[in-house]
Amino acid sequence: xxxxxxxxxxxxxxxxxxxxxxxxxxxxxxxxxxxxAFTEVDVSLLEQVELLDQKFQKDGLVYNxxxxxxxxxxxxxxxxxxxxxxxxxxxxFRSLRDPMANAFALPNGxxxxxxxxxxxxxxxxxxxxxLAHEVVHVLNRHSYLSFRSYRKKMVAINIxxxxxxxxxxxxxxxxxxxxxxxxxxxxxxxxxxSGYSRELEKEADLYAVNKLLEGGYDAGExxxxxxxxxxxxxxxxETIFYSDHPKLEERVGYVNAAIxxxxxxxxxxxxxxxxxxxxxVPATENVSxxxxxxxxxxxxxRTALAHAQKLVNNSxxxxxxxxxxxxxxxxxxxxxxxxxxxxxxxxxxxxxRKLVANFTPEEQEKKLLSKPAGxxxxxxxxxxxxxxxxxxxxxxxxxxxxxxxxxxxxxxxRKDAEAVAEYRRYLEQFPDAPDRERIQRRIxxxxxxxRPSSEKPR
Amino acid sequence: MRFRLVLLLLAWALLSPKGYAGExxxxxxxxxxKTVRSLVVLPVKAEVTKSGVKGAEPMxxxxxxxTVQLASAIAEALKGEGFDVLENAFSEEAINGNPELxxxxxxxxxxxxxLAPQLYKKPKDVTKGRxxxxxxxxxxxxxxxxxxxIILRASAVETTKAKGFLSGGLGGLIRSxxxxxxxxxxxxxxxxxxxxxxxxxxxxxxxxxxxxxxRKLPH
Numbered sequence: 001x002x003x004x005x006x007x008x009x010x011x012x013x014x015x016x017x018x019x020x021x022x023x024x025x026x027x028x029x030x031x032x033x034x035x036x037a038f039t040e041v042d043v044s045l046l047e048q049v050e051l052l053d054q055k056f057q058k059d060g061l062v063y064n065x066x067x068x069x070x071x072x073x074x075x076x077x078x079x080x081x082x083x084x085x086x087x088x089x090x091x092x093f094r095s096l097r098d099p100m101a102n103a104f105a106l107p108n109g110x111x112x113x114x115x116x117x118x119x120x121x122x123x124x125x126x127x128x129x130x131l132a133h134e135v136v137h138v139l140n141r142h143s144y145l146s147f148r149s150y151r152k153k154m155v156a157i158n159i160x161x162x163x164x165x166x167x168x169x170x171x172x173x174x175x176x177x178x179x180x181x182x183x184x185x186x187x188x189x190x191x192x193x194s195g196y197s198r199e200l201e202k203e204a205d206l207y208a209v210n211k212l213l214e215g216g217y218d219a220g221e222x223x224x225x226x227x228x229x230x231x232x233x234x235x236x237x238e239t240i241f242y243s244d245h246p247k248l249e250e251r252v253g254y255v256n257a258a259i260x261x262x263x264x265x266x267x268x269x270x271x272x273x274x275x276x277x278x279x280x281v282p283a284t285e286n287v288s289x290x291x292x293x294x295x296x297x298x299x300x301x302r303t304a305l306a307h308a309q310k311l312v313n314n315s316x317x318x319x320x321x322x323x324x325x326x327x328x329x330x331x332x333x334x335x336x337x338x339x340x341x342x343x344x345x346x347x348x349x350x351x352x353r354k355l356v357a358n359f360t361p362e363e364q365e366k367k368l369l370s371k372p373a374g375x376x377x378x379x380x381x382x383x384x385x386x387x388x389x390x391x392x393x394x395x396x397x398x399x400x401x402x403x404x405x406x407x408x409x410x411x412x413x414r415k416d417a418e419a420v421a422e423y424r425r426y427l428e429q430f431p432d433a434p435d436r437e438r439i440q441r442r443i444x445x446x447x448x449x450x451r452p453s454s455e456k457p458r
Numbered sequence: 459m460r461f462r463l464v465l466l467l468l469a470w471a472l473l474s475p476k477g478y479a480g481e482x483x484x485x486x487x488x489x490x491x492k493t494v495r496s497l498v499v500l501p502v503k504a505e506v507t508k509s510g511v512k513g514a515e516p517m518x519x520x521x522x523x524x525t526v527q528l529a530s531a532i533a534e535a536l537k538g539e540g541f542d543v544l545e546n547a548f549s550e551e552a553i554n555g556n557p558e559l560x561x562x563x564x565x566x567x568x569x570x571x572x573l574a575p576q577l578y579k580k581p582k583d584v585t586k587g588r589x590x591x592x593x594x595x596x597x598x599x600x601x602x603x604x605x606x607x608i609i610l611r612a613s614a615v616e617t618t619k620a621k622g623f624l625s626g627g628l629g630g631l632i633r634s635x636x637x638x639x640x641x642x643x644x645x646x647x648x649x650x651x652x653x654x655x656x657x658x659x660x661x662x663x664x665x666x667x668x669x670x671x672x673r674k675l676p677h
Contacts, residue, residue, distance in 0.1 A: 061564070151513050158621065437602070437648075442593075
């Protein structure tokens, strides 16, 4: 018995020592004071990252638009430091097909901005702030440092978990205590991994402030980006950009302080910069359109609506933009355009997450439609969708897709005769439509059960 | 006492089930209201991760190899069962040379990934005809003669011996190595209904697991 207690005590001391070593060696990885030296582990990570770059391309995830890529590289290059790239870095700025508002940097210099984030941003300044933030992650080797720290902590976590399990097997009060420590402490250590990232994110923010001011950009637009990300378009989904970042108030605070502390830039925005500012909207219009479709497919209709509305606001004479706006209202179905205060409460968010976790998108719609508020929202969205489709046709009567959209809308509203008429107009205007078969099937199916018009949804 | 404990541990390590498997068919397939004879395989998504004492690490090269192996294995297994397989409709060349197809495929995969959590959670509901990806599936412009699409996802973990031992003692050490979970979905190419779903866990020979699941696809 005494021997068991002695052994357990020694194991406990060893555990405490391991925790201290792991946390001490992994804290405060701020600015590199000594030149970065590649280790075998870093080279191995770099090899994986190069393959990841290729995989994105191969899987068709990279949004290939030469004009957009040129623009991204122009803005990206404007926030790079003087001199050539660091060792084993080749700067590349690209967009990834993904409706989540996010951007990330790989340690080899590949910086990706999701289509979801490009659709959300409003100006070149905001884009520059995002790219500058990501650039410093590469410059200061944050990925390598994070990975090294992660590996050290995982050793401690794995050993502690094994000790905990072994101690539980030994039985008795000592076994129970060590078992508890073994299960709780790994979680504590795991939490310090995300805490580690927040220091590096702050470093990235402050670098971005400097670069924006040096380039003659309005650094205050960085704060606008934080606020855009914060605004929750869909209560049931979180923005990845934020998961390892300091809280909004903290970020706004230190960024504003950094802006005020800097002297006014010696050069005012150049003519070329002023001209480039007008490029942001046309340069990102196509990618924003693609993102609206992706967001609808990903069951993020509120995000899709916000982006489509922005497209219309920027180009109010575009039939295509009104068509997309109509599509998003149709996709919104029984949801309001903005989350209600009830949805934004913690109870509401919990319910929304449960709905998404347990029901398919169609089932979620049915559940929402079963409530009076859902039915009212559906009616309103139907009205706005019809209005927008008709506006699209007013701007361009040859926009056949708008007829198809009206067909879908009327079919959902059980206005079968009108639905068939719109489907036929679509096929007449677009005889080589890629979805000809699908639409013809719908016509056949609706005609079989042609009923009098009704305002209620299926 | 100790000897019995060791024997018990050994038995548990050696006799633990190597994996599970389930196959679920839509009522239309079971009743023969719908038959599937010809299929096309969408680009396979597979990933391999190393799980060691120093944490999880991606294995990109091995992921790529597994993707290629599974793509060819599933086509072979389907032909072996007497199905017709449309080849190259979604090859790398076909996708990269066609931005419109690329966009539609990404949207379709996104729709599948949005539905996947519910499907993987309650696969038995396939037998009730619960799941569908919508008739937008026809936008992929697959040939009229093709009746269904196959979506295959696989996730493999290679546990090192050290990690195995730390995680599960002797049993963990014996069970270290590669373990692959796979999810195989058959989608009606016209209506978008999910006609068949199979999932399983396999050791080194995941091709065997997939072949076994495909044998249960009604045809």
